[in-house]
Amino acid sequence: MPDRPLVVLDCDPGHDDALAMVVAARFCDLAGVTTVAGNAPLSRTTYNARVMRELLGVDVEVHAGAARPLVAEAHAAASIHGASGLDGADLPAPSRPVDSEDAVRFIVDTCRRNEGVTIVATGPLTNVALALRAAPDLAGRIAGISIMGGGSFGNRTPVAEFNIWADPEAAAIVFHTAAAGELGGPLTMAGLDVTHRFQATPDRIAAVDAIGGLLARTLADLLRFFSSAYEGRHDPGTMAGAAMHDPLAVLALTHPHLFTVAERHVTVETAWGASTRGMTVIDERTLVERAAPNARVLVDVDADGAFAVLVDAVASFS
Numbered sequence: 559m560p561d562r563p564l565v566v567l568d569c570d571p572g573h574d575d576a577l578a579m580v581v582a583a584r585f586c587d588l589a590g591v592t593t594v595a596g597n598a599p600l601s602r603t604t605y606n607a608r609v610m611r612e613l614l615g616v617d618v619e620v621h622a623g624a625a626r627p628l629v630a631e632a633h634a635a636a637s638i639h640g641a642s643g644l645d646g647a648d649l650p651a652p653s654r655p656v657d658s659e660d661a662v663r664f665i666v667d668t669c670r671r672n673e674g675v676t677i678v679a680t681g682p683l684t685n686v687a688l689a690l691r692a693a694p695d696l697a698g699r700i701a702g703i704s705i706m707g708g709g710s711f712g713n714r715t716p717v718a719e720f721n722i723w724a725d726p727e728a729a730a731i732v733f734h735t736a737a738a739g740e741l742g743g744p745l746t747m748a749g750l751d752v753t754h755r756f757q758a759t760p761d762r763i764a765a766v767d768a769i770g771g772l773l774a775r776t777l778a779d780l781l782r783f784f785s786s787a788y789e790g791r792h793d794p795g796t797m798a799g800a801a802m803h804d805p806l807a808v809l810a811l812t813h814p815h816l817f818t819v820a821e822r823h824v825t826v827e828t829a830w831g832a833s834t835r836g837m838t839v840i841d842e843r844t845l846v847e848r849a850a851p852n853a854r855v856l857v858d859v860d861a862d863g864a865f866a867v868l869v870d871a872v873a874s875f876s
């Protein structure tokens with residue numbers, strides 16, 4: 559992996575997606591940002607990506623993608639992110655329009671024109687699955703896929719994490735493509751096991767605020783809202799702040815020394831009506847006849863180290 563990986567960030571901003579965009583802009587060559595319906599409807603996740611582009615002051619294209627999952631209906635996550643997907647801060651209205659309404663075409667073209675693109679996906683995997691289906695040569699061309707999603711426990715249901723639960727059929731295509739050995743690089747999974755170890759504690763939010771400037775102050779406001787949503791929705795004392803899920807999918811590429819990783823075989827439960835729909839089934843067995851690993855599952859993170867990197871990223875644009 560080069561020092562600055564060439565990345566398409568596919569996201570549904572989303573408080574933690576916004577942080578992922580900051581980290582990607584700082585440490586990756588950002589080939590483009592694509593948006594998907596997830597935390598909020600597509601029109602809003604796209605708007606939010608445009609807001610973040612202008613707050614960062616970066617010249618990167620933003621392409622709008624799928625407005626709904628492959629099979630399921632769209633269900634936003636307003637209870638965590640607010641109706642706008644980025645509640646909690648006064649967001650400056652963006653002036654630059656969206657660059658296209660065809661994120662899937664953008665992903666395919668970008669991966670064909672450039673060697674070694676990594677797709678970082680921090681929302682439902684709809685755009686990624688559609689791109690893999692639309693261009694059979696795509697899987698083999700890319701340098702890998704790094705996702706935030708799944709885990710050995712759930713948040714949207716007892717066993718299903720939101721991004722996988724929102725579009726299990728899309729996630730199944732991604733994991734299956736990796737299992738078939740068709741991906742040109744690894745599939746890396748930042749699931750809840752690792753992201754719940756990276757929380758936006760009051761001290762950490764204060765450190766972001768202390769950077770000063772519009773970007774940092776906006777991010778601190780967003781994190782305060784995000785953390786209070788998390789704390790309000792969990793038993794008292796169980797969360798010290800919101801889990802800052804999505805930047806870890808970027809940091810897994812750019813700062814791999816911060817993570818402990820396990821090679822695992824992972825499948826996605828897609829059965830309708832089952833209480834396990836959207837679950838990532840992670841094979842932890844040591845039986846020799848288990849299926850070969852198809853994913854690099856992040857199991858632990860140096861949270862203080864990762865937060866220091868995040869602060870560096872925010873400060874670099876402030």
Ligand code: BDR
Pocket residue numbers: 572573574575597635638680681706713719720721803804
């Ligand atoms: C994931 O769902 C969204 O709410 C977050 O942005 C993150 O990508 C966590 O389950």
Ligand code: CA
Pocket residue numbers: 569570571572574575596597680681804
């Ligand atoms: Ca997200």
